[in-house]
Amino acid sequence: xxxxxxxxxxxxxxxxxxxxxxxxxxxxxxxxxxxxxxxxxxxxxxxxxxxxxxxxxxxxxxxxxxxxxxxxxxxxxxxxxxxxxxxxxxxxxxxxxxxxxxxxxxxxxxxxxxxxxxxxxxxxxxxxxxxxxxxxxxxxxxxxxxxxxxxxxxxxxxxxxxxxxxxxxxxxxxxxxxxxxxxxxxxxxxxxxxxxxxxxxxxxxxxxxxxxxxxxxxxxxxxxxxxxxxxxxxxxxxxxxxxxxxxxxxxxxxxxxxxxxxxxxxxxxxxxxxxxxx
Amino acid sequence: xxxxxxxxxxxxxxxxxxxxxxxxxxxxxxxxxxxxxxxxxxxxxxxxxxxxxxxxxxxxxxxxxxxxxxxxxxxxxxxxxxxxxxxxxxxxxxxxxxxxxxxxxxxxxxx
Numbered sequence: 038x039x040x041x042x043x044x045x046x047x048x049x050x051x052x053x054x055x056x057x058x059x060x061x062x063x064x065x066x067x068x069x070x071x072x073x074x075x076x077x078x079x080x081x082x083x084x085x086x087x088x089x090x091x092x093x094x095x096x097x098x099x100x101x102x103x104x105x106x107x108x109x110x111x112x113x114x115x116x117x118x119x120x121x122x123x124x125x126x127x128x129x130x131x132x133x134x135x136x137x138x139x140x141x142x143x144x145x146x147x148x149x150x151x152x153x154x155x156x157x158x159x160x161x162x163x164x165x166x167x168x169x170x171x172x173x174x175x176x177x178x179x180x181x182x183x184x185x186x187x188x189x190x191x192x193x194x195x196x197x198x199x200x201x202x203x204x205x206x207x208x209x210x211x212x213x214x215x216x217x218x219x220x221x222x223x224x225x226x227x228x229x230x231x232x233x234x235x236x237x238x239x240x241x242x243x244x245x246x247x248x249x250x251x252x253x254x255x256x257x258x259x260x261x262x263x264x265x266x267x268x269x270x271x272x273x274x275x276x277x278x279x280x281x282x283x284x285x286x287x288x289x290x291x292x293x294x295x296x297x298x299x300x301x302x303x304x305x306x307x308x309x310x311x312x313x314x315x
Numbered sequence: 316x317x318x319x320x321x322x323x324x325x326x327x328x329x330x331x332x333x334x335x336x337x338x339x340x341x342x343x344x345x346x347x348x349x350x351x352x353x354x355x356x357x358x359x360x361x362x363x364x365x366x367x368x369x370x371x372x373x374x375x376x377x378x379x380x381x382x383x384x385x386x387x388x389x390x391x392x393x394x395x396x397x398x399x400x401x402x403x404x405x406x407x408x409x410x411x412x413x414x415x416x417x418x419x420x421x422x423x424x425x426x
Contacts, residue, residue: 062388063363065385065386065388066340066363066386066387066388067360067363068385069339069340069341069383069385069386069387069388070340070341070344070359070360070363072385073341074341074359095358095359096358096359096360097358097359097360097361098358101358101360101361102358102360102361102363105358105360105361105363105364106363106364106367
């Protein structure tokens with residue numbers, strides 16, 4: 038027998054509740070209710086599909102029901118809200134800024150090479166790139182907090198991830214300690230992404246890219262630096278490893294933010310009332 | 316009836332509905348609807364968390380029944396639930412009498 042409307046509803050409810058240990062019991066109870074209600078409506082002369090649709094309408098949207106169960110159990114509900122939607126928009130902005138950073142810094146380097154002068158345009162482009170990086174880091178932290186909220190909390194990982202990301206961002210603001218920030222932020226996002234992945238609620242690949250972007254960038258920098266790729270400048274710094282690490286890390290984290298941001302921003306906030314009248 | 320009014324009294328209504336005999340969730344909601352003359356209009360799925368909360372509080376107990384061919388949770392009121400229901404009924408009687416008296420414009424003692 039193919040899936041009917043109640044089967045579809047039950048699967049949606051199961052998805053909304055999948056983080057709960059008693060999800061099977063709640064879903065079984067909901068399905069029993071819906072089947073009995075639909076059977077009653079059908080007996081009264083209704084078309085089977087319309088009877089099921091009416092039973093589902095009376096029962097309430099899956100997200101509303103999931104929210105009611107979360108509130109009843111004293112948990113924070115794993116549902117979209119206005120705040121998670123804002124976090125999604127922050128992620129989309131952060132994705133653009135992450136791409137802008139290497140573009141600006143590479144442009145700055147090219148102009149400097151052609152003019153032989155760091156002051157003026159190269160300095161301005163470099164400064165704008167630095168501001169973009171700080172803004173991207175801050176907005177990525179906001180995204181991380183939004184993802185935690187969307188999952189109704191993620192236990193210790195939901196605290197450690199954003200805190201490490203935020204700490205790394207503050208370090209960058211205060212001391213411009215980029216390697217330390219990439220390490221802290223990378224670990225924070227990786228821990229968070231693993232917890233999100235286990236829940237299976239967020240899109241899979243964007244979550245993986247978000248969680249691995251900074252660490253990939255760091256690994257690319259360290260790996261190419263160890264190989265002494267390119268030639269050192271007058272201060273002994275290897276530019277090629279920096280460029281490779283920056284471009285790779287920025288592109289990967291940007292792709293992750295784009296995917297998770299689109300997901301968060303596209304979800305309608307769940308109804309706020311647990312017993313909202315229709 | 317508006318949700319705010321229902322929210323405050325849902326526990327009382329559910330305990331009263333289960334006072335005479337055990338019922339599964341759908342039957343509880345149907346009985347609630349029948350007794351209220353369809354006055355209560357709320358998403359049925361949100362009644363279940365209230366039933367679960369009452370079970371955690373010890374006012375209700377439940378068993379799973381599979382005789383219908385589906386897993387079905389049947390709720391029954393516990394002795395603690397009957398005590399709570401009695402107290403809530405007394406409280407509600409006083410409250411509703413007070414409201415009625417105010418609406419009629421007479422003192423509570425004369426009602």
